[in-house]
Amino acid sequence: MEKLDLLVTGAGGQGIILASDIIGEVAIASGYDVKKTDTIGMAQRGGSVLSNVRIAPKVWSPLIKRGAGDLLLALEKLEGARWAPYLRSGGIAIVNDHALPPLSVSLGKSRYPSDEEILNILKQRTDQVYFIEGTRHVRELGNIRTLNMFMLGCVSLFMPFEVEIWKDSISRRLPPNLREINLAAFERGRKEIQGVNF
């Protein structure tokens, strides 16, 4: 394969844009063409967020076609299910096993899907679904805001880029006082996937 199309999704405020920016920078530093685009809606926070990252020797459209994504990285599981149709058949889904119920659910106007329903939606596209307890891991690390770097650690195992380039890019994008804990979250994400993989 000569292309890699990634969907990164979650709820506003989870750090999705930063995570997908870092993926893009790592891909450039590794010698590829990259296009990246975010669908953010209108508010600063809270809404559904989707980043498209496309990596290949030459990329035209910044948007990924429905059913063509190679990797789906979801920082929230409802959002993972929502964007599942953009994953290609047999692609890889990495989903943080954590629910952020939308307001309509809290108000009793709609129902948050069960884990089984979410898994079924993802399984329609692929058998390669990784449910990861990312939120628990970063809580243990002591900073819930490092979830995006933990999830980057997970997805990095499926991408052919040197680990040093990842770390370099993460270090450059974060202020010095937050570098160490975010790099630790990234490492922990890598270990977590290695643990289930081998």
Add this chain to the structure above:
Amino acid sequence: MFVNVPRHFFLSGKLWYHTVSMTERLKLLSGNEALALGAYHAGVKVAAAYPGTPSTEILESIARFEDIYAEWSTNEKVAMEVALGASYAGVRTLVSMKQVGLNVASDPFMAASTTGVNAGLVVISADDPGAHSSQGEQDNRHYARLAKVPMLEPSDSQEAYDFMAYAFDLSERFDTPVLVRTTTRISHSKSVVEIKRSRTVPTGTPDFHYNVQKYVMLPVHARLRHPLMEERLIKLAEYAESTPLNQVIWGEPELGVVTSGVAYQYAREVFPQASFLKLGMTYPLPQNLLRSFASQVKRLIVIEELDPFLQENLQAMGIKAVGKEFIPRLGELSPDIIEEAGHKAGWLAGAFPQQAPAIPELPKRPPLLCPGCPHSGIFFVLSSLGRRAKAKTPDDYRLVITGDIGCYTLGAYPPLLAMDTCACMGASISQALGMEKAGINKKMVAVIGDSTFLHSGITGLVDGVYNQGQITLIILDNGTTAMTGHQEHPGTGISAQGKEATKVELEPLVRGIGVRDVSVVSAFDLKALRSSLRSALDNPELSVVIVRGACSVRVPKRGEPRAIAQEKCNQCGTCLLLGCSAIQREGEQIYIEAALCVGEGCAVCQQLCPRQAIGPQSQSR
């Protein structure tokens, strides 16, 4: 369930190999960052803008360069006039705005076309197909034709960077403002940019040369300018024939695609074999080039977002082209939409391939007011005084609330339901006045943010005072332009370049206009909000309530989060009516997500709870 995945099965080959020095020249930039850098390298000395998605980051990026002057102007009309003045004074100038911003700035924009420029003047309009963050899908390419000015449309960040040099040269060479039109997908997508140039040091000192026939648009002079504008268009059309901005990319001759902007990228992907006439300059159009391209392909199609702007221009030239018969004119395009249309139209062989199956309907996640938002309390009070939650039908609402453009437009959503109109920047005040003068029997309340009030609310308020209005105006003063990402404005006392500035104070401004009933109230004090609003509503004359509270995203230190004492809570759900996303319900249990709550700085839910079940986390456990 886990499958062993080989690590490196993607991306078998790297095609471009490069040295370290080349990596430094390659940057992943958004279209907006690339436009700013391109303008900076083209020697821009003055930049002006009013924030508006998706254009905001252009000025934010260029303001970081210390050797230029960059400002947030009060509104787009002011920005355009500042830019025009700077251009007259002999320095290269950039002005940027979102598509509807150009409506506000259209008067000076038309004037700029009439007078022409002295040094280069480039106007960026960032359109928003799909209305991701706008009140409409307006296609601003029509402005180029209306104003008789050249228009460039980059199709990625590299072109956004490269085209700025062309835009400034064109402006000076043809004595015209140049419109650079982007869309959300260009402005906000990031792609690789090779930085080919560096800062051109502006030459010459700023100077204004007296030329009354060019700069003073008395009717007698304006009539002299018009033939020059028409001549300019003819010369620009000649230029369009040979400019490298327009490119022919030959593929197979069966299908010829005329396209521009991001639609080009989609079309390249969907029709890999086709021939392309890619237009980087979309007004005026190169007639000969188009005719020659059309004559060399079997079937000519036009792929463009929104209106059939190119297609109608082609048809007016007598060139037969198909496009909008199959490509939707609504919403944003995507490779999927074009591919589906291509199969329907027979531009692609066979039927549209089966897509991923549809999934069951999932709960939506719309954008919300943030936890700790200073707008939540006042909207809750408006909602309850206006009987919004309890009324059987909207006809039973007690107040009519005209709204405006900003985060607070989200107050229209359930559970608050506290907004009845929202049209355009500044409209809340004048619309409320119009409704009152029409004679409706309900009290009118207009709601506007601080930045929007300064943008275009002031003139409406002057109108209301002058014409004996009886409306109540609520100014939501959160001390920033929050919706677009916290830009400074005249009321913040800080400039676009982070320097101290003279602060325009709202209270004396409103009083100076002639409003006698002015009150200022904390956004987080429910009792005070209720009593201020009640007394303003009871006053038969025009009243203004300034609701002050910092945007929660900008409050650096969060207080101790609130929590619900479960033994006191009877699940009445009153706190949920605030619409705060930190207050959540799982089954019957209502709880506050501590990681989201901003704490005692807000505590509006604590004041609201009828059973006093909400308090600081440490006291609720």
